Each structure stands twice: as C-alpha cells, then as structure tokens.
Amino acid sequence: MASCEFAGLCTFESFKRNWPHYGFDTDQRELIQREFTRIKDITYLDHAGTTLFPESQIRNFYEDISRNVYGNPHSHNPSSRLTHDTVESVRYRILQHFNTSPEEYSVIFTAGCTAALKLVADSFPWVSAHGNCSGSQFCYLTDNHTSVVGIRGVTGPKGVETVPVSPQEVEARAKNNQTSVSTGHECSVPHLFCYPAQSNFSGRKYPLSYVRGVQSRRLFPACERRGRWFVLLDAACFAGCSPLDLKQHPADFVPISFYKMFGFPTGLGALLVRNEAAELLRKGYFGGGTAAAYLVGEDYFVPNSNVVSRFEDGTISFLDVISLHHGFDTLHKLTGSMVNIQLHTFGLARYTYIMLSCLRHSNEQPVAQIYCDNEFESAAEQGAVLNFNLLDCHGRVVGYSQVDKMACLFSVHMRTGCFCNTGACQAHLGISNQEVKRNLQAGHVCGDSIDMVDGRPTGSIRISFGYMSTFEDCRNFLKFVVSCFVDKPLRLDQDRLARLRLAAPAEATVSNELTSVPNGRTVPEGIDLNIFPGPVRKASSTEAVLKTEGNSGKAHTLTNIFIYPIKSCAAFEVTEWPVVLQGLLYDRTWMVVNENGVCLSQKREPKLCLIHPHICLASSTLQLQAPGMDPIALPLEASEENLVLRKCQSKVCGDRVQAVDCGERASVWLSQFLGKPCCLIRQNPDFSRDMKMGQEQGLCPPSLSLVNEAQFLLINRASVALLLDHIVNRHDISQNGTSFDMLQLLHRFRANLVISGLEPFEEEDWSNVKIGGALFQVAGRCGRCQMIGIDQASGTRTQEPLRSLSECRNGKVTFGIYLLHLPKRNPSTYPTLSVGSHVIAQTEKSAD
Incomplete structure (x- = not known):
C-alpha cells in the first residue's frame, strides 16, 4: 500500500488534486514552448536571482521603440515630450501594481535595488545625539540582504547608533503586543527600521503588519526609543512572486528590482517613497535635472521642488523604463494576477x-x-x-x-x-x-x-x-x-x-x-524508474582493475605527453617535448575568443574539441584541422609588426592577460566552423602571469601560459582504470547511452602528463615528482567540473564521468594533480620530457 x-x-x-492552483488556466508546457523556448532541456531554479523574461515582452518592446522616436526627457521637443509622458505613465503603472497612487507615493528610478538603498542611506535625516534626545537609531533585522546592512557604513561615521535585531526578538514583542506610552516631551528625532518582506535566504515572509507596528511605536525596537520611526521594507525578493498592498501596509521606503519581477530590463530599480517621508530627505550631490537653480561662482543651489526630479540625478535609463509597460502587460496577460503567481x-x-x-x-x-x-x-x-x-x-x-x-x-x-x-x-x-x-x-x-x-x-x-x-x-x-x-x-x-x-x-x-522504493521493473503504476534508480553496484577491487589495465611493468613510467596549443581545443600528442619557463612549449599559448573578447571554452562551445591543432617545429607553423574545413597554417611566432598593431586583452580565470590578435584569416576560419563570430588570440610573449595556486604553501609562483591553474596537469592510469570500472558497472549505464573505453576516458581529463602507477590515486599523496631529469613540485589537486562530461571525439555532453567520480570518491570531484617545474638557478637550458621516462615520486611522509 x-x-x-x-x-x-x-x-x-x-499533485493537481492536492494543489488546484497550479498554472494559469493554460497548459504550462504550451506556455514554455511559446514564450520560453530558450530554456528547453534546462531546469531553471534561480528565480530569486533573476526571473526569466517571456519572448513576447521583448518583441512588443522592440516594436514599440521601432515605431516611436523617444528623445531625452529633459528636452522639450515632441520626441522628448513623448518620452516624458510615457515615463510618467510607467510611474503610475508601478504605483497601481502596488495598490497605491501618486497622492501617496513617488517612484524614484535608480540603477537597481542596491542603488535605491544607498539613496536612503545618503539622504535620510540622521541626527547625532544632542540635548534630551539620544540621536537617531538605524535598526535592521539580522535576516537582511548585505545591501541593507551596508547602510551602517553611512550611519557609523555620523555617530548614529546601529541596532541589529533578531527575528525572534521582534516576534516575542509582537506576541506581547507592547504599546508605547508617551511621557512628557516627545522627541522628533527620526529613526529607521529595515526588514525584508521576504528573506532572500530561506524565503520566509515577515509580517507586513510590522510596518504599522513600528511606525506607531507598538513594536520593538520602536517602542523602546522615542522619536519618529520610519520603515524601509525591502521588497526585492518579495515582489517577484507576491502581491504587495501599500495602501494596507504603507512602508515609508520600498526598494524594488525590476529584473526580479520581469527578467528584463536589468540594471533598473526604483525606490517607492511615501510622500510625507520624502519631504524629510536631504540631498547632497546634485546632477543634471535635479536643480531648480544654482551658481558656479558661489555655493548656491536650489533643488527641484518635485521629489522625483530632485533625486533622479542625470538622465534616467528611459528606454528601460518604457520597457516596463510591456513587462506589466505581458505579466498580466500570461498569469492574470500576482495572487495567481x-x-x-x-x-x-x-x-x-x-x-x-x-x-x-x-x-x-x-x-x-x-x-x-x-x-x-x-x-x-x-x-x-x-x-x-x-x-x-x-x-x-x-x-x-x-x-x-x-x-x-x-x-x-x-x-x-x-x-x-x-x-x-x-x-x-x-x-x-x-x-x-x-x-x-x-x-x-x-x-x-x-x-x-x-x-x-x-x-x-x-x-x-x-x-x-x-x-x-x-x-x-x-x-x-x-x-x-x-x-x-x-x-x-x-x-x-x-x-x-x-x-x-x-x-x-x-x-x-x-x-x-522498488528496484525492479515490476512496480506500481505511476512510479518513474528514471527518477528513482536502483542501488549502484560497487566497483571491483583494485587488484582486478590493475589486472585489466595490465600494469605489470615498472612502477611509474611516463606513458603519454599531451599539449593543447589552443586552449579548449583538441590535444596534440607527442613522444618528447621541451619544457620552457611557462610549462610545455606552446601549451595553451593561443585561445579562441568571441566578438567581445571573452574566452570560449568547451563549456560554452563544445565544438572546440573538434579543432585539432598540430605544431610543426620544422616549418614553425601552427596547423589547424576540423571536420568539413580545409586545413589552415599560421605562423608560430607573432611578428614585431603584429605585436604593435594587434594587441588586445582578455581574461583567464579572472586574470587579465595581454594578447595579440592572430588576424582575419584565422578569425574567418574559426567563425565559419563554429558558426559564430570569433577570433584567435595569442599570449603576448612579453606578458607574464603568475600562478596563484600553491602560494599559501610558500611555493615560488611560476609564470603561466593561458592555462587555468598551473603549468602541468598529471594523471595516473591506475586512477583512470578504477573510475572506468566504476562507470562500466553502474546499474544504469545501459540506459543512458554512455560507453567508455580507457583511451576515451583518459582524453576527458585533458592532462599534460599521463603515468602508469601501482595504486589508484596514490599521486594525491605526492609532494615532489622527478620525471627523467626534470624535477616538479606538486601544487595541489585538480578540482573537476562539467567539462569532463564532453566527449572529446564528438563534442556531445554526457553525465559521465563526473557523476561516477563523485560517487566513487564520496562526493569529491578531484582528479589529477597540478605540477610546477623547479628549474635550476639561472638555467641556460630547459629539460625535454620523453615518453618512457622513469617517474620517481616523493610523498609527504617520505619527505619528513
């Protein structure tokens, strides 16, 4: 049963029987197919970060700005008046959405919710302690966004007392329904209490009744401090999926973020200000459009009498504001109301x-x-x-x-x-x-x-x-x-x-x-076997793995050397290769970037693995081959002229790198194959980039090419074999269509150096490695990501081997170790690595 x-x-x-409120009187799948085709095969669950815009919203906005000429609203020509009137219409639409009116609230557009909070911090009439009054208090619930807590960066230097309040404290006082009692002279010092309508951490909704409770000094902390209490209600997380009635809960300041409501536009927020509170706000800086009059020769400035014009410095992002009309229209058309959402x-x-x-x-x-x-x-x-x-x-x-x-x-x-x-x-x-x-x-x-x-x-x-x-x-x-x-x-x-x-x-x-949950096929109707898979079989013993791998030779031998001339493209395998200051010669010296100069990796563009670079030292050329393309040859070294004419910048793992554009010929070839505008860039020979990893261990930071973390990556064939055995013996391997062999799995990990070893993962205990005559220091383990799920022969994505790696290593997804070369002092020559070289490892224990 x-x-x-x-x-x-x-x-x-x-589910529908238990929750009849699902959907909006339409088929949700049809809604996705019509309005959100870009999320096909994606499970998007970060709407508190940003929700997604429907395609019709963008189409309608595009048609709007294509039909109409919108000028700068600070001018007075017809196109500018159209902008001004449309923006004012949007302000009214926003107030209507929150069940209030221009008589009660003003809408000040900002660069986002954080900018709205900063505006309050900078303009609130904070008062330092004086006379019988102890000064303003800035109070905030401890379950607040960083941008709210950050207000104390403004209040602290002003001598304003900061009081963090836990949700439990407010709840306890709310249950007691404590009421303030006036005793004699009532101080008019302004205080500010900030709390979120909804926690962006847990999704907990805090009572909107707190607004009137604090304002009337019936609720802690307002009941313990004389003065006038204002409430800032952070609605950024709340407003995306919940209705907010400001007529019933008239918070003084309400910051909102429109991309959390509509998905578009980004970089636009607003501060909804209760008009009677707006009159108290003080302005320091003034920008274009905010002044009624000022003089350049003396300190004379009169702010605009209109609260909105007073606080919107410069020209607002008026096209983005106009797009909000289409956001509200589309939201209402698709869902009916915020209650339905x-x-x-x-x-x-x-x-x-x-x-x-x-x-x-x-x-x-x-x-x-x-x-x-x-x-x-x-x-x-x-x-x-x-x-x-x-x-x-x-x-x-x-x-x-x-x-x-x-x-x-x-x-x-x-x-x-x-x-x-x-x-x-x-x-x-x-x-x-x-x-x-x-x-x-x-x-x-x-x-x-x-x-x-x-x-x-x-x-x-x-x-x-x-x-x-x-x-x-x-x-x-x-x-x-x-x-x-x-x-x-x-x-x-x-x-x-x-x-x-x-x-x-x-x-x-x-x-x-x-x-x-049953593991067999004979299950009650309704159970989805794909969502409830059976137990995963244990991998076989290490001895059996090594037997199938045939590691009966020397304990440690260098079996493969791979270089990757172009970052994220296919490997170029060699039997011997020189080591230079930055690692293996020409390893990750080039990379592909899009039209905006952003690095393309296989995570963004899996087809990169089908581009096969080949380095010919004799002809000093880099040759590129790809399916359906004629080969192309490029010079290995950039000429002095190109170094001057084609310098550019990009980023690798957060590091800014200096590079040289390899020219239009390479760009056309790559763009044609990948089907998008891109170009090939080469690390500037004069540019030096230091390795971050290992610095906390006191390692001397070596110079890097365009690699992510370190000069060399080494993996152990015994470790690969153990993982392969685990993958092959998974219960559902026949269902997901994945098949692996040793060579294919080895290529997934894109190592520079592959060795044969006696024990799986023994390399993780090494501190130093000597390969032939070259000495290396271990700089750490390589943390793996979904890139190892890309088949290097076809460019298709699979869940393996990351899924099995996590399982067989108890949640860890490290595989392989990073090495840095330890050259002799002032070396005149660098070593050459050769397949078949002996590998001698030193562990942390043996080093002691």
Whole structure:
C-alpha cells in the first residue's frame, strides 16, 4: 500500500488534486514552448536571482521603440515630450501594481535595488545625539540582504547608533503586543527600521503588519526609543512572486528590482517613497535635472521642488523604463494576477519541500537538511524559495560546490553560497562570528567555491521558482538529487508524508515505517524508474582493475605527453617535448575568443574539441584541422609588426592577460566552423602571469601560459582504470547511452602528463615528482567540473564521468594533480620530457 501511495505522490495528476492552483488556466508546457523556448532541456531554479523574461515582452518592446522616436526627457521637443509622458505613465503603472497612487507615493528610478538603498542611506535625516534626545537609531533585522546592512557604513561615521535585531526578538514583542506610552516631551528625532518582506535566504515572509507596528511605536525596537520611526521594507525578493498592498501596509521606503519581477530590463530599480517621508530627505550631490537653480561662482543651489526630479540625478535609463509597460502587460496577460503567481509558485515549492524532506538513504538517514522556519503550510508565511544542504548516508554535509558541479550535468540551474545574507546564513547553519573570521583567514570569501572549512559548510543551496516554473522542474530536480546523492535503495519517510498531508487519498492506509522504493521493473503504476534508480553496484577491487589495465611493468613510467596549443581545443600528442619557463612549449599559448573578447571554452562551445591543432617545429607553423574545413597554417611566432598593431586583452580565470590578435584569416576560419563570430588570440610573449595556486604553501609562483591553474596537469592510469570500472558497472549505464573505453576516458581529463602507477590515486599523496631529469613540485589537486562530461571525439555532453567520480570518491570531484617545474638557478637550458621516462615520486611522509 505504501508503494502504491507513493506512486500517486509522484504523478502530476496527484499533485493537481492536492494543489488546484497550479498554472494559469493554460497548459504550462504550451506556455514554455511559446514564450520560453530558450530554456528547453534546462531546469531553471534561480528565480530569486533573476526571473526569466517571456519572448513576447521583448518583441512588443522592440516594436514599440521601432515605431516611436523617444528623445531625452529633459528636452522639450515632441520626441522628448513623448518620452516624458510615457515615463510618467510607467510611474503610475508601478504605483497601481502596488495598490497605491501618486497622492501617496513617488517612484524614484535608480540603477537597481542596491542603488535605491544607498539613496536612503545618503539622504535620510540622521541626527547625532544632542540635548534630551539620544540621536537617531538605524535598526535592521539580522535576516537582511548585505545591501541593507551596508547602510551602517553611512550611519557609523555620523555617530548614529546601529541596532541589529533578531527575528525572534521582534516576534516575542509582537506576541506581547507592547504599546508605547508617551511621557512628557516627545522627541522628533527620526529613526529607521529595515526588514525584508521576504528573506532572500530561506524565503520566509515577515509580517507586513510590522510596518504599522513600528511606525506607531507598538513594536520593538520602536517602542523602546522615542522619536519618529520610519520603515524601509525591502521588497526585492518579495515582489517577484507576491502581491504587495501599500495602501494596507504603507512602508515609508520600498526598494524594488525590476529584473526580479520581469527578467528584463536589468540594471533598473526604483525606490517607492511615501510622500510625507520624502519631504524629510536631504540631498547632497546634485546632477543634471535635479536643480531648480544654482551658481558656479558661489555655493548656491536650489533643488527641484518635485521629489522625483530632485533625486533622479542625470538622465534616467528611459528606454528601460518604457520597457516596463510591456513587462506589466505581458505579466498580466500570461498569469492574470500576482495572487495567481503566488499560489502557483508556492505550490511547486511546497511539493519540492515535502518530497525532499522525506527522502532517506538506505540506512534511513535523511538526504537533506532544509533551512526554514515553517512547514510550507501557508503562502502568506513562505515564499517560493527552498534552502538546504545535501547530506551523505553518514550525515555529513556534501559541499555545495560539489552539488553545483553535478547539477550542471543535469542542466539544473540553482544558486549556492550565502546569497549576500550573512545573518541568515549564520543563524541557519550555526556559524559563529569567530568562524566567519576564521573562514576568511582560511581563504573563504563571499561568492567563492570554498564550501567546507574544517568539515563544516560555509554556505548552502537555494532553489527558487517563478511563474513559468513547471511540475517537471520539480521532478527534474528531485531526479537529480536521487540519482547523484542518495545511497540506494532510496527510502521514504511515510510518516512524514502523512503528517505533511501530501499522502492524499484520505482512504489510503499509511505505514509509519520507512519504505524502500522498488528496484525492479515490476512496480506500481505511476512510479518513474528514471527518477528513482536502483542501488549502484560497487566497483571491483583494485587488484582486478590493475589486472585489466595490465600494469605489470615498472612502477611509474611516463606513458603519454599531451599539449593543447589552443586552449579548449583538441590535444596534440607527442613522444618528447621541451619544457620552457611557462610549462610545455606552446601549451595553451593561443585561445579562441568571441566578438567581445571573452574566452570560449568547451563549456560554452563544445565544438572546440573538434579543432585539432598540430605544431610543426620544422616549418614553425601552427596547423589547424576540423571536420568539413580545409586545413589552415599560421605562423608560430607573432611578428614585431603584429605585436604593435594587434594587441588586445582578455581574461583567464579572472586574470587579465595581454594578447595579440592572430588576424582575419584565422578569425574567418574559426567563425565559419563554429558558426559564430570569433577570433584567435595569442599570449603576448612579453606578458607574464603568475600562478596563484600553491602560494599559501610558500611555493615560488611560476609564470603561466593561458592555462587555468598551473603549468602541468598529471594523471595516473591506475586512477583512470578504477573510475572506468566504476562507470562500466553502474546499474544504469545501459540506459543512458554512455560507453567508455580507457583511451576515451583518459582524453576527458585533458592532462599534460599521463603515468602508469601501482595504486589508484596514490599521486594525491605526492609532494615532489622527478620525471627523467626534470624535477616538479606538486601544487595541489585538480578540482573537476562539467567539462569532463564532453566527449572529446564528438563534442556531445554526457553525465559521465563526473557523476561516477563523485560517487566513487564520496562526493569529491578531484582528479589529477597540478605540477610546477623547479628549474635550476639561472638555467641556460630547459629539460625535454620523453615518453618512457622513469617517474620517481616523493610523498609527504617520505619527505619528513
């Protein structure tokens, strides 16, 4: 019975029975096919980062600006008046959307939500302590975005007291319904309380009643400080999927971000200011259009009397503003109302929350730790956001960076880290202030991929839904989690399913035990075997692997040398090759960039692997071959004339590199093959770029070519063989159409040096390596990404080998080691590496 019931939970029909608010009286799949064709085969779950614009919105905007001439609104000619009138119409449309009017609020356009917050910080009438008044307070909920907390960077130097307030403190006072009591002289000092309508971390919605509660000094912290209290309600995360009624909840300042509402335009936000609060704002800097009059010869300036004109410095982004008309039109046409969007998205988030929270490993341990403050019972209390970390069967957190890499294989787009909300991250993950500081000392900064420090997570994973999200998105996400991170057989907490009321037919008998999902083909109708795969078989022993690999010769031998003349293009295999200052001669000396100078890698353009470079030292040429193309030969060295005429810049792994354009002939050849404008550039011979990796170990930073991390990458054939055995023995290898052999898998890892070894992954314990007469130092392990999922012979994408690499290495996705060459002092010559050379390794222990 339990299995049959679970089959019902997995079907769209059951979901619709339990949540009739799905969709907008239309077929969601038809909506995607009509308006969002670009996300075919993509599971996009980062709507809290930015939602997606529908194609009709952009078409209508294009037709608008194609028909009409919009001039600078500061002029008075007909085209300028048209712009002014249209912009004013958009202002009214925005106020109407939030159920208010120009009599109550003004709309000040800004460069984004952060710019709107900065405007409040710079212009709020902060008062330092004086007389009987202790000065202004800047109070903020600890579950606030960085851009809100950053206001204290302005208030601190002004001597304004900063008071961080936890959600629990406000809740406790709200329950007591504390009311302020006036005692004698009432101070008119202004204070500001900031809180989010919805947490961008967990999706928790904070009561909008806090607005009037603070303004009337009935709610902490306003009830403890005399003066006039203003409320800043951060609606950036809230407004994308929820209706906001400013007539009922008249916050004084409401920053919003339009790309979170419509997906387009980006770089445009607004500050909705309550008119009675706007009169108190003070202006410092003044730009074009904000002055009624000023003198250049003396300090005389009179601001524009209109609050909007007073604060919109310079010419606003008027075409982007005009595009908002089409954003509102299309949103209403496709969905009907914000209430419909709220119910649709909440239903998807609730379903995903319930299913994810009920997943169990084979040993009954939970698969996920979810960070939330409720059970997703009400759309008034919870937004369409789900924040979590995945756990292995031993209860250990799987680093979010590892999960993100695997998600790319399944085309699942989500967000990881702390989401610019350190307060919520600390509260939910239990990270102390001291740990934040220690993590920084360990090299972790906001936005990086360092997901674990001392075995503890530094952040988490967030998925979020938009009005174009579908039930299939939920299924694809769950399939990804179960496929990659569940110790099979999957089990389900049926008791929790029943308690959360998803186990819908009411007449069904529900077991209170954990139930295994069947692994065979004879299963109850409704269960999708692809989303609930059976247990993965164990890889065979190391001895068997080595037997099939035939490593019966010398312990360590250099078996292959590969150079990659053009970054991300095919390998050029040699039997011997010289080492130079930057690594192997001509390794990653060239790269392909698009028309904007951005580096193209196989992650962006898989067809690069079909371009085969060949270096001919005798003729001093770089020869390129590709299917369906005539070969082309280019000079290895750039002439002095070209160095002067064709200098350009690009970036590699965040480093700015100086390069030389290789000319139109190469550009035409590459553009024709790749089907997009691009060109070939060569690292400027005079440019030097130092390696970052290993510097924390005190290693002398060597010079790099256009490689990502280090001069050399080495892999061990025994390690490749072990992984190959794991892939071949996967239970579903016959279903996903992937087939591998030793050579193909070896090419996936794009190493410079391949060795034969006795033990898989023994190379990870090495500190120094001697290959022939050349000495190398190990600079670290190579963290792998979805690029190893590209078949180097065809350019097709596969989930393997990253999926199996993560499984057989307990979540780690490192493979291979980075080396840097340790030349003799002031070398007159550099060594040459040869296939067949002996490889002598020194481990950390032997070094001691």
